[in-house]
Every structure is written in structure tokens, then in C-alpha cells.
Amino acid sequence: MTARSWVPVPKGSDFPLQNLPYGAFSADGGSPRIGVAIGDHMLDLAAALGDPVFARPRLNEFLSRGRRHWTAVRARITDLLTDPAQKAAARPSLIPRDAVRLHLPVDVADYVDFYASEHHASNVGRILRPGGDPLNPNWRHLPVGYHGRSGTVVVSGTEIVRPRGQRRPADGQPPAFGPTTRLDIEAEVGFVVGTPSALGERVTPAAFADHVFGVVLVNDWSARDIQAWEYVPLGPFLGKSFATSVSPWVVPLDALAAARFQPPPREPEPLPYLRDNGAWGLDLRLEVSWNGFVVSRPPFAEMYWTPAQQLAHLTVGGAALRTGDLFASGTVSGPRRDECGSFLELTWNGTEPLRLPDGTERTFLEDGDTITIRATAPGDSGVRIGFGEVTGTIRPAR
């Protein structure tokens, strides 16, 4: 029998009892503190559990306590929300979610962005290097990744100021300087590290869940013209560092047992340090909306490299992990055009504009555009769980 909460959960809610994502919230002008979402409410964990770790403005200290503690706290919250005998005591800790403000849930230590979708990498190859092999020689051997700017990771709802920068000129011409004319999104899934690792120590794919606490949605805003000019030979820099938005909810791995899914076959077989038996493929279904119209439904189940492989690769050279490290999957794209997670792909580098139901055409983003990424996954007991959303509106260059 499906466990039920005494807190009412509306049909179709992202936040049934089987989810319980963590977030940082404030209410009535108070300081940010930690809660979990249940239906249309937020459970104030400092009040409900009496643990001062939840009175902190960010999740980091809780995350540093490790897998056993995370699972025990989740069991305790589930118990609290299902046991009628605890209802009277817990009820004052429930706050209507429309009365709270949500904040960045984690102080991000290092932010790494991967490039783990074969469909996305192939599309980019076909667009930027037509006629050549769509995948670079290293792509099937390792999860390609790079470090992004953790200081510009912002919470959903933060306005995105169109960046200025040097844009790629015609061959041999000097670069133009000004607001980007090719502002894009990247719909991604991010993984939040709780348990650190020592310098020089590697984390195997099997140890993934010992280190990773949970999952957020990520929009890695990208200025394609700035990136195209600057990226040789050291990779993206200003084309990516003006803002990276994350959802306010961290969905615990413990909520994703039913979403585990065999990833596509990997050929050639990865080197031994990357072998994970596909254990952390995840059937997350993303949805990208432009000004309210759904323009894409990227399937995370199609990702070539799993997050367990990404973490194993990240640490194989001895890089230490810190509590609060965030690594993202890279753009999630499926095999179909309407499953792509970037406008670069959705409009084939701007050559095939999207036509929206309101008659608008779009190639890259214009000022005032709002992009919202949502996702769902199978949860326990046959329910569907949701990730909330990561949204942002473009403001003119300053």
C-alpha cells in the first residue's frame, strides 16, 4: 500500500511524499533556513526536527554529514508526515509554499559542466564542423568536461542580464564588442556533492551515492558568439560565466530509486575506471518552455555518460571533492529535433527558426524572453515526482 501523508498533496503535484526535495526558504522577512516541499507546503525542518543544521541558510552543513545521516533524516521526515499521532505537533512547522521565498540551496564549491549527451555533441559537431566526424576522437572514451564559474551560479528566478563581450568576427576581421546576439540556453541536470574526498583519492562509480546527495535542474545560459571567439584553446570562459541558473529544489538520490534506468550501450567499452554497469542512468524527462510554450522535451535517459561515470572521471586524476561541489551533465538532447536542450540545436544554429503558436519566430533569445525548465521522474509506489522548475527572464544588456 502506498504510504500517504496527512498533508494534502494535490493530484499532479511535483512534491508527493515520495519526493521530499530540500530547499532554502525564508518567510515573513526571516532569515533563510532549510525545509522540504510536500504538496503545496514547506516543512520547516529546524522547527519540525529541532536540529540547528536546518536553521542554516544553505544545505552544506547537512550535506557534509553523509549518506547514512541523509537517509535517516529522510526516514524521520517521512514518519513525521505519515504518522497521524505526530500531526498536531508538526502542523505548526508547515508553511504554505506560496508564502515563502526560495533561495540558492547550496553554497557551490567547484562547478563542473560535462558534455555527456551523444545527440547534443553530435549535433554541435554537425553544425560547427559540417562534413567531418560529428564527434571528436576523445568523446567516446571519456566524459568531456570543464570547470565553470561557481560564483555566478544563481537560483531560479534570478534575472539574466544579456552579457556584452567580444563576438566572433568574419575571418581576418577584428572582433566586434557589444551585447551577445546569440544568447542561448542549455537544459541540464546537476548533481550536488555532499561527502568530500581527499586529494589524490579517486571515487569509483560504485561509490557515487556515498558522495552525491541529490539532483537539481540547471540552465547553463550561453552566449554562442562570445564562446565561438574565445574558446580556442582553453575552452569556454565569458560565453558561460555570466550566469548559470539552478532549481531551488535538491531532489535526494533516495527519491530516485524507481527512476534508475539502463543507459544506451557504450561502444567501445569504457576503460575500467569508467565501468558502472549502467547503474546510474536516470529516466528524467525534461521539458523546456519559451514564454509558456513547450519547445522541447529532452530525455535524460538517452545520456551516454552517467553521472556516476562523470564523478569517477572528475576524480580519477586525484582531484578532491568538497561538500557543495556541483557537476552538471551538459545539454540534454534526444534523437529528435524537439528533444534538444539548446536553441543552437532547436533552430540549427539559427538557420531554421522556431515557429511558436502565437505566431512568433525565434532563433536565439530576445530581451524579455522567459525560459523555464521542468522535469519529472518515476517515483516510488508508482507515483510521479517532479523537480520544480528553473526559470529566468532575459534583461537588456547594461
Place this chain on the structure above:
Amino acid sequence: MTARSWVPVPKGSDFPLQNLPYGAFSADGGSPRIGVAIGDHMLDLAAALGDPVFARPRLNEFLSRGRRHWTAVRARITDLLTDPAQKAAARPSLIPRDAVRLHLPVDVADYVDFYASEHHASNVGRILRPGGDPLNPNWRHLPVGYHGRSGTVVVSGTEIVRPRGQRRPADGQPPAFGPTTRLDIEAEVGFVVGTPSALGERVTPAAFADHVFGVVLVNDWSARDIQAWEYVPLGPFLGKSFATSVSPWVVPLDALAAARFQPPPREPEPLPYLRDNGAWGLDLRLEVSWNGFVVSRPPFAEMYWTPAQQLAHLTVGGAALRTGDLFASGTVSGPRRDECGSFLELTWNGTEPLRLPDGTERTFLEDGDTITIRATAPGDSGVRIGFGEVTGTIRPAR
């Protein structure tokens, strides 16, 4: 007349009164706290000034107070160390430096590495793309840079474990996995940000000293074979993320007034946002030692892009600065072979081994090798100031 301290300063010391670099130290098993170096001593600032900001284990909180405060504290320390009337009161706060342990001075927020030496970038181009233009088309238009891993920035003296990883194979072959066989250094100069900036706000070259507190030496250890395989198209990742060493001393910009130096002419003229009138060229003279033998003397005065231009570029797209951000210059190389800051250049990609006075030959680093980078600069009153050292010894792969 040159001001003199009542603390004796041995001739040739890196740390005359005109320097006063900040560091984090511990003594007698106590907790790390903040001091400045003077001659062979450390002045315990929490004890000497009674400000609890110096009882913290890192400089960040002090750095967040801003330029006016930094300059005022420096004046107060100088006064304390020169006024004979204060000698009796201050003397108990002086600790012999050989009795202290030095720690990482700053919690590093974001770490950015530039590529600002024309000699270095040209050498790399000649080595890796013989026959082509040694500089990429973007190089003279912007300071090329990328984000590194701030979680693996370590203090001088930390042992460097040889990283394992996928190494570049012969064309068409699968990659080999194992310890890097091309372990290298990059002798760099790093700049520590104190005053933050808001998301969406740019920092002009003229505002450099409002934001940057001081200077450290950096050794950006690099695994060339790992980097060569992974870096297309998103830049260096595991080839650089296993360790980046920094000196324990942060030399304040206030100590470098006499070191300011007109950089080489920039042609074409940079875009307006990068124009700095050469105001922050710096005449720092680096020295790289291998197992005690000096192998190179890289001249920082030869750098094409100044740190003020690097900071202006980093923020022009709206990236926020945080207290503790570190950005490094990239490898410092001069026009002569024995002025190069990497073994890649010193041995021309391993084809021309270095011959050391003890009869040894070296291409890339072997286990047990110790690399030490030092630097000096002109200080006020005609003295020479030093930066201490950043040193590290290679340990076998685990």
C-alpha cells in the same frame, strides 16, 4: 631616509619593512591565524593589533574589508614596527618564522587561469602547431583564460601525487591509461581579490586596486599528455585539476608601487574596455629551481596582458567577483629559452633535454623531483622585496 624597523632584517631577506606580506600560520599546535612576515619573524596580528579578524584561519574576512582598510592596517603595522616606543608592547607578538607552520592563506572562491605571455603562447603554438601562425586569431584581442579547480589549490610544500589519466594515443588508437609521463610546471603569478563586485557589473582596469588585495606565486602543475587528449573542445580539465600550488605569502599591492612597469606595446590597440595605459605592468623577476639548480628566470615585466586587463576581461560579461577569487597570469616566459616558465618550453616538448650541473638530464618531471619558484621585485626606498617561494615535490602515482 629609509624607514627602519626595530626588528632586525638580515641583508637579502625577502621580507624587509617595505614588504609585510600576509600569511596564515600556526605555532605550538595552535590554530592557524594571520600574521605578516618581517625579516626572520612573523608578527602575530591578532595579538599585536587586537583585531579578531586576524584570529581567523584565512585572510578572507580581512580581505572583504576593502582597500581603505587594507592600507590603514598596513600603515598601523609599519608604525608598530618602526616606533621604538611600541617595541616593548609588540615584541611578545613576534615569533621566529622557523617555529611556525604556514597554511593556505585564502579560501579560494573561483580560480581563473590566464594565458597572458606572448612568448609562452607563441612557444606553445610553435611546438604544437609547427608551420602555422604561432598565435591563435583571438590572442592579441583578449586575454584568453579559463576556470580551474579552486578546491585543489594547495599551499607551498604540499606533496604532488603524479596523476593518472587517459593519455593522448597515436592517431586512431585507443587511449592509454596510467600515470602521466609528461608532468610539467607552469610558473605563474596570481592575484587575490578582496572586494567583491555585483553580478552584471564590470570592473574597469582603473578599478583594479579597489578589488585586488595582493599577489602570490603560483605553480599550475600540468599533465601534458592528459591535457592533450582531453582538451578539445572544452579546454583543460584533469590535466590541470590535480593540484595548483600557491606561495603562503600574499604580497600586498601596496608593497608593489615601485615595481610598476610599462608593459610591452600592444598591437593592435585593445578594445576600449581593455585599455589600461599599462598601469599595472609589474617588474617581478621569477626564478625556477629544479632540485636546487636554477633552470629559468622568467620576467613578469614581459607579460603582454596586465592583471588589470585580465580582471577587466573576466568581468566584462557581468561575472561577479567574490572575496577570495584568485586569478593567475598563465605561464610567465621571456624571449630567451632560459626565461621560460614550463618544461614544455625549456625542453622544447621533450626534444631538447635540460642538462643539469649534476650530470642529470630532464625532459618532464620524475618522481622525487622538487620544483621551487621564487620571485623578487623592486620595493620602496630602493630595497628589494621577495615573494618567498612556492615549492612542491613529486610523489609516485597511487
